[in-house]
Amino acid sequence: xxxxxxxxxxxxxxxxxxxxxxxxxxxxxxxxxxxxxxxxxxxxxxxxxxxxxxxxxxxxxxxxxxxxxxxxxxxxxxxxxxxxxxxxxxxxxxxxxxxxxxxxxxxxxxxxxxxxxxxxxxxxxxxxxxxxxxxxxxxxxxxxxxxxxxxxxxxxxxxxxxxxxxxxxxxxxxxxxxxxxxxxxxxxxxxxxxxxxxxxxxxxxxxxxxxxxxxxxxxxxxxxxxxxxxxxxxxxxxxxxxxxxxxxxxxxxxxxxxxxxxxxxxxxxxxxxxxxxxxxxxxxxxxxxxxxxxxxxxxxxxxxxxxxxxxxxxxx
Amino acid sequence: xxxxxxxxxxxxxxxxxxxxxxxxxxxxxxxxxxxxxxxxxxxxxxxxxxxxxxxxxxxxxxxxxxxxxxxxxxxxxxxxxxxxxxxxxxxxxxxxxxxxxxxxxxxxxxxxxxxxxxxxxxxxxxxxxxxxxxxxxxxxxxxxxxxxxxxxxxxxxxxxxxxxxxxxxxxxxxxxxxxxxxxxxxxxxxxxxxxxxxxxxxxxxxxxxxxxxxxxxxxxxxxxxxxxxxxxxxxxxxxxxxxxxxxxxxxxxxxxxxxxxxxxxxxxxxxxxxxxxxxxxxxxxxxxxxxxxxxxxxxxxxxxxxxxxxxxxxxxxxxxxxxxxxxxxxxxxxxxxxxxxxxxxxxxxxxxxxxxxxxxxxxxxxxxxxxxxxxxxxxxxxxxxxxxxxxxxxxxxxxxxxxxxxxxxxxxxxxxxxxx
Numbered sequence: 164x165x166x167x168x169x170x171x172x173x174x175x176x177x178x179x180x181x182x183x184x185x186x187x188x189x190x191x192x193x194x195x196x197x198x199x200x201x202x203x204x205x206x207x208x209x210x211x212x213x214x215x216x217x218x219x220x221x222x223x224x225x226x227x228x229x230x231x232x233x234x235x236x237x238x239x240x241x242x243x244x245x246x247x248x249x250x251x252x253x254x255x256x257x258x259x260x261x262x263x264x265x266x267x268x269x270x271x272x273x274x275x276x277x278x279x280x281x282x283x284x285x286x287x288x289x290x291x292x293x294x295x296x297x298x299x300x301x302x303x304x305x306x307x308x309x310x311x312x313x314x315x316x317x318x319x320x321x322x323x324x325x326x327x328x329x330x331x332x333x334x335x336x337x338x339x340x341x342x343x344x345x346x347x348x349x350x351x352x353x354x355x356x357x358x359x360x361x362x363x364x365x366x367x368x369x370x371x372x373x374x375x376x377x378x379x380x381x382x383x384x385x386x387x388x389x390x391x392x393x394x395x396x397x398x399x400x401x402x403x404x405x406x407x408x409x410x411x412x413x414x415x416x417x418x419x420x421x422x423x424x425x426x427x428x429x430x431x432x433x434x435x436x437x438x439x440x441x442x443x444x445x446x447x448x449x450x451x452x453x454x455x456x457x458x459x460x461x462x463x464x465x466x467x468x469x470x471x472x473x474x475x476x477x478x479x
Numbered sequence: 480x481x482x483x484x485x486x487x488x489x490x491x492x493x494x495x496x497x498x499x500x501x502x503x504x505x506x507x508x509x510x511x512x513x514x515x516x517x518x519x520x521x522x523x524x525x526x527x528x529x530x531x532x533x534x535x536x537x538x539x540x541x542x543x544x545x546x547x548x549x550x551x552x553x554x555x556x557x558x559x560x561x562x563x564x565x566x567x568x569x570x571x572x573x574x575x576x577x578x579x580x581x582x583x584x585x586x587x588x589x590x591x592x593x594x595x596x597x598x599x600x601x602x603x604x605x606x607x608x609x610x611x612x613x614x615x616x617x618x619x620x621x622x623x624x625x626x627x628x629x630x631x632x633x634x635x636x637x638x639x640x641x642x643x644x645x646x647x648x649x650x651x652x653x654x655x656x657x658x659x660x661x662x663x664x665x666x667x668x669x670x671x672x673x674x675x676x677x678x679x680x681x682x683x684x685x686x687x688x689x690x691x692x693x694x695x696x697x698x699x700x701x702x703x704x705x706x707x708x709x710x711x712x713x714x715x716x717x718x719x720x721x722x723x724x725x726x727x728x729x730x731x732x733x734x735x736x737x738x739x740x741x742x743x744x745x746x747x748x749x750x751x752x753x754x755x756x757x758x759x760x761x762x763x764x765x766x767x768x769x770x771x772x773x774x775x776x777x778x779x780x781x782x783x784x785x786x787x788x789x790x791x792x793x794x795x796x797x798x799x800x801x802x803x804x805x806x807x808x809x810x811x812x813x814x815x816x817x818x819x820x821x822x823x824x825x826x827x828x829x830x831x832x833x834x835x836x837x838x839x840x841x842x843x844x845x846x847x848x849x850x851x852x853x854x855x856x857x858x859x860x861x862x863x864x865x866x867x868x869x870x871x872x873x874x875x876x877x878x879x880x881x882x883x884x885x886x887x888x889x890x891x892x893x894x895x896x897x898x899x
Contacts, residue, residue: 188586191586192586193581193582193585193586194585195578195581195582195585196578196581196582196586199578292667295668295671300667300668301599301667301668302598302599302602302622302624302668303573303599303602303603305602305603305606305624305629306628306629308606322610323610325585394574398573398574398577398603398606398607399606399610400573400577400602400603400606402573402574402599402603404571404572404573404574405574440575441578441582444566444567444575444579445566445567445582448528448529448567450567451529
C-alpha cells in the first residue's frame with residue numbers, strides 16, 4: 164500500500180514537472196526559474212546520493228559541478244560547437260577529476276572528509292580564477308552559446324526556445340534520476356546502504372568499503388557534472404564561483420532542506436530554495452538572513468540534518 | 480524494508496507539504512503587480528544591494544529613481560508612465576544576477592534593463608538581454624570587454640573602460656608628475672584592465688613603467704608591496720586598487736611616509752572611497768568620471784540639490800551613471816517613437832545627451848560602432864577637507880574631452896551583429 168502511495172507521488176511529481184512551463188507563469192514563475200530548479204535539483208540529488216545513501220558528506224561537489232560547466236563551455240568555445248559533445252566532455256572531465264580526488268580522500272571519514280573536499284573544490288576555484296587566458300578568470304567564460312540540437316532529421320532550437328531547453332534539461336534529469344534509482348536498487352546500492360548503516364559491520368562482512376565509497380563518490384560526481392554542464396548552458400556563461408565552497412554548501416542545504424535519504428527530497432529542497440531566493444530577494448535586501456534562518460530551522464527540526472550525519476560518523 | 484517504507488511515506492508527505500508551501504508563496508506578490516494597468520512601461524534594475532558593492536549599487540539606483548521621476552513629470556516614454564522593478568543582483572554571484580535579469584524580462588516583462596556595477600555581472604546580463612532582445616544599459620561596469628570583445632547589439636555603456644581611463648590619465652601623469660611610473664593593482668580582471676590601459680598609454684606618452692605589482696583582492700597588509708615599490712625608486716606610485724583595497728593601500732602608503740618621497744596617483748577614484756579615507760590619506764592625483772562640484776556647468780546644481788533632497792548626500796559618479804542610463808533610454812525611445820528593441824538601439828547609436836542629462840562640459844554621445852558613451856573625465860587632486868562644502872573632497876584641475884582619449888573603435892574588438 165505504501166509502495167502504491169509512493170508511486171502515485173512520483174507520478175504526480177512527474178506530471179507537474181512535465182507541464183511546468185505552462186502552469187508556472189500563472190503563479191508568477193517563468194521558464195528560466197523552472198530550468199534552474201531542475202538543474203540545481205540534479206546537483207543536490209547527486210550530493211544526496213553520497214550523503215543520504217552512502218553516509219558521506221561532501222562539501223566539495225562544486226568541484227565537479229564546475230568541471231562539468233567549464234568542460235561543456237570550453238568544448239563549445241574552443242573545440243567544437245555541439246551541445247551534446249560539450250555535455251559528454253564536461254561529464255568525462257568531472258568523472259576523471261572525481262576518480263583522482265576520490266582515490267586520495269576515500270580513507271577519510273566525517274568532518275575530515277568534508278574538509279578535504281572543500282579544499283579540493285577551492286583548488287579548482289583558484290585555477291579557474293587565475294588562469295584567465297583560458298577560463299576568462301573572474302569575468303567568467305563568455306563568448307559561446309549552447310547550440311541547437313541536430314537530430315539528423317530535424318533541429319531542436321534549444322538556444323532561442325527556452326521551453327525546448329527546459330525539456331532537454333528535464334530529459335537529462337529523468338535519465339540521471341533513473342540511473343540513480345537503478346544503482347540504488349542494485350546490489351551495489353544495497354551495499355552502500357549497508358556501509359551507511361554500519362561501516363564496521365560492512366567491513367567485517369568482507370565488503371571493500373573504501374572501494375565502494377570511491378565508486379559512489381565517482382557516480383555522484385558524474386551526476387553533479389551533468390548538472391554543471393546544464394547549468395553552463397542555462398546562462399551561456401560560467402564563472403569560477405561555480406567551483407566555490409558556497410556553491411557546494413548550497414547543494415547540501417538543498418539536500419537537507421528537502422530531506423536527505425528520501426530520493427526526491429533534494430528536488431523539493433532545490434525548488435523551495437530557488438523559488439524562495441527568487442521571491443524573497445525581490446522583497447527585501449535581507450533575504451540571505453531569511454534563507455539562513457530557514458536552513459537553521461530545517462536542520463533543527465529535521466532529525467537527519469548534517470550534524471546528525473557527522474556525529475554518527477564520529478561515533479563509529 | 481520497514482525503513483524503506485518509512486522513507487517513502489515521508490517522501491510523499493514532504494512532497495505535498497512543500498507543494499502547498501511553494502504554491503501559496505507564488506500568490507504572495509506577483510498578482511498585485513500584474514493587476515496594474517498595461518500602459519505602464521517597466522524598467523528592470525538589476526544592481527547589487529548586498530555585499531561589497533552595496534553603496535555603489537544603491538547610488539546608481541538613486542540616479543535611476545530621480546530620472547524616472549523627471550521622465551514621468553515630462554510625460555513618460557512614448558506616452559507611457561515609467562515604473563522601475565528593482566532586484567538585488569548581489570555583489571559577487573553572477574548566476575543570481577543572470578537569474579534576476581531573466582526574471583525581470585520574462586516574468587516582470589520589463590522593456591528595458593539597467594545593470595550592473597560588477598563587470599562580470601554586466602557581461603553575463605548583456606548575453607541574456609541579447610538573447611531576449613531587450614535593450615540593456617550598463618551604468619557602471621568598467622571591463623573593456625562589455626563594449627569590446629563581448630559587445631552585444633542590445634547593450635550600451637555609460638561608464639568608461641580601462642583603456643579610456645589609461646589614455647586620459649597618461650598625459651597628465653607623465654607630463655606633470657614624473658616619467659618613472661610604478662603601478663600597483665588588484666590581481667583580477669578590473670585591475671589588469673586598468674594596468675594594461677595605463678601601461679600602453681603612458682609608454683606612448685613618453686613615460687617608463689619601472690614596475691607593476693599585482694596583489695590579491697582583499698589584501699590587508701601592503702608592506703611588502705610598498706617596500707618593493709619604494710625600492711624601484713619611481714617618480715610616481717600609481718595605485719589602481721578600488722574599494723576597501725584602495726582605502727587600505729593608500730592609508731598604509733601614507734603611514735609609511737611614501738607620500739613625502741614620491742608622488743601618489745591613481746586612475747578611477749570614487750567619492751564613496753574618498754569619504755572612507757582618513758583625512759591625512761586624502762592625497763594624490765586621480766581621475767573622476769563625474770564630479771558634483773562643477774560651478775559653471777548648467778543644470779548640475781539642480782541635479783545635486785535634487786539628489787541631496789532624496790539621499791541627504793551629494794551625488795557621486797555612480798548616481799550620475801544611473802541617471803544618465805535611464806534618461807538615455809527615454810530620449811532614444813521618444814526619438815524613435817517606439818520601444819521596439821531594434822529601433823531604440825538604432826536611436827541610441829549616436830545619441831547626444833542634452834545638457835540637463837550630460838551634466839558635464841562636453842556633449843557626450845554613444846559611439847555607434849561599440850555602443851560606448853564618449854564622455855569627458857575629470858582629472859584633479861584630492862583635498863583633506865572641503866573649503867565651502869564638507870563633501871567637496873576633490874579639486875578638478877582639468878576636464879579632458881572624450882575625443883582626446885577614446886581609443887579608435889577598430890581597436891576595441893567589438894563586432895555588433897543585429898538580428899536578421
